[in-house]
Amino acid sequence: MDNAKSYTVEEAMRKLESYCAYQERCHYEVNQKLRQMNMIPIAIDTIISHLIEHNFLNEERFAKSFTRGKFKIKKWGKNRILRELKYRQISRFNIQTALKEISDDEYYETFNALAEKKAAQVTEKNPFKKKKKIADYLLYRGWESHLVYEKVNELIS
Numbered sequence: 001m002d003n004a005k006s007y008t009v010e011e012a013m014r015k016l017e018s019y020c021a022y023q024e025r026c027h028y029e030v031n032q033k034l035r036q037m038n039m040i041p042i043a044i045d046t047i048i049s050h051l052i053e054h055n056f057l058n059e060e061r062f063a064k065s066f067t068r069g070k071f072k073i074k075k076w077g078k079n080r081i082l083r084e085l086k087y088r089q090i091s092r093f094n095i096q097t098a099l100k101e102i103s104d105d106e107y108y109e110t111f112n113a114l115a116e117k118k119a120a121q122v123t124e125k126n127p128f129k130k131k132k133k134i135a136d137y138l139l140y141r142g143w144e145s146h147l148v149y150e151k152v153n154e155l156i157s
Contacts, residue, residue, distance in 0.1 A: 005037075006038060007037055007038075007039065009039075009043050009046060009047065012034065012037055012039055012043065012047055013047050013050055013051075015037075016030060016033065016034065016047055016051060016056070017051065017054075017056050019033060020051055020056035020057055021056060024058075024061060024062040024065040024066065025057060025062060026057075026059060026062045026063075026066075026088045026089070026090060027048060027057065027059060027089070028088045028089045029088065030047075030048060030051065030057060031044060031048065034047060034048075059090060059091065059094050060094045060097060060098075062090070063085055063090050063094040063095060063097065063098035064097065064098045064101050066081070066084070066085065066088075066098065067081050067085070067098040067099060067101050067102065068101050068102075070084070071101075071102050071107075071110070074141075075110055075114050075141060076141055076142045077111070077138070077141055077142035077143030077144060077147075078099055078102070078107075078142065078143075078144065079142040079143065079144060080140075080141055080142020080143075081098075081099065081142060082095060082099070082142075083142065085098065111138075111143055111147060111151070112151070114138070114141070114143075115134065115138060115148075115151045115152070115155065116155065118134050118137050118138070119134055119155045119156070122134055127156050130156055131152045131153070131156050134152050134155070134156075135148050135149065135152050138151070138152075
């Protein structure tokens, strides 16, 4: 038996309320946190219901906030955002709703700026290696492959 602190349902509830109030969380993260706290399944269900009921936990709000943040701050493309939301077990409906938070104009502007900035940073002389470096970078960030290859060919001809 490990000597982890044990929590009453009430203590765990308060702790998770501040955990959720600090930053948007999804059900998956809250569930993981409660498991780490060694809570039993019935207590986990009770606490999650309480958090949803009191609006500390809202999957749609989380998905929208996550999408906006990763796009604006980390400059992730839709594929990476989609993959990360799926990993967090967000429903398809909430993922679709969240992706609508990004306007097409802003999406393409960000993509072009990011691609041009990366192209300027890559010092590789060989045009094929340069293209590969830029493409790999953009694909890792989750930008759609057709956009990436089109842009790379446009930048390095």
